Amino acid sequence: MEILIDAKNSVVGRIAGFAAKKALQGNKVVIVNSEKALITGDPKKILTRYLEKTRLGHIVQKGPNLPRRSEMILKRIIRGMLPYKKAKGKEAYKNIKCILGVPEKYVKAEKLTFNKIIKTKSITLEKLSKIIRQK
Numbered sequence: 001m002e003i004l005i006d007a008k009n010s011v012v013g014r015i016a017g018f019a020a021k022k023a024l025q026g027n028k029v030v031i032v033n034s035e036k037a038l039i040t041g042d043p044k045k046i047l048t049r050y051l052e053k054t055r056l057g058h059i060v061q062k063g064p065n066l067p068r069r070s071e072m073i074l075k076r077i078i079r080g081m082l083p084y085k086k087a088k089g090k091e092a093y094k095n096i097k098c099i100l101g102v103p104e105k106y107v108k109a110e111k112l113t114f115n116k117i118i119k120t121k122s123i124t125l126e127k128l129s130k131i132i133r134q135k
Contacts, residue, residue: 001027002030004109005031005112005114006102006111007074007114008037009036009115011037011116012077013077015078016074016080016081017081018114024082024088027095028097031096031099035124035129037125038122038124038125040120042121043121047123051131070100070125070126070128070129073129074098078093
């Protein structure tokens, strides 16, 4: 079974938790508009945290290799909620797709949304990835 999620104006953690749970149950999960998902919190603190993470490591060392594209940042967040080092976690991770925008295939399909009115500060994955790429 394929589950389609629209991430527009939705909190990343809620999407990730739901997607990880459904993927572990054996469903295929497709997340569209992944660049419009929100990370709640103070944008300055979020940016400094991600910039520090991307600067870790050394040329000689192997990692950490963190994604800079918005859809891959979301997929990495979902990976953190899976037991990705075990066989069932690897299978579940393969069943997750994060897509920029909405492809023609999914335009008329019914999508799940996690929209709640967010009164706290937040930043979209699109803005976060643009700033990370520049620095």
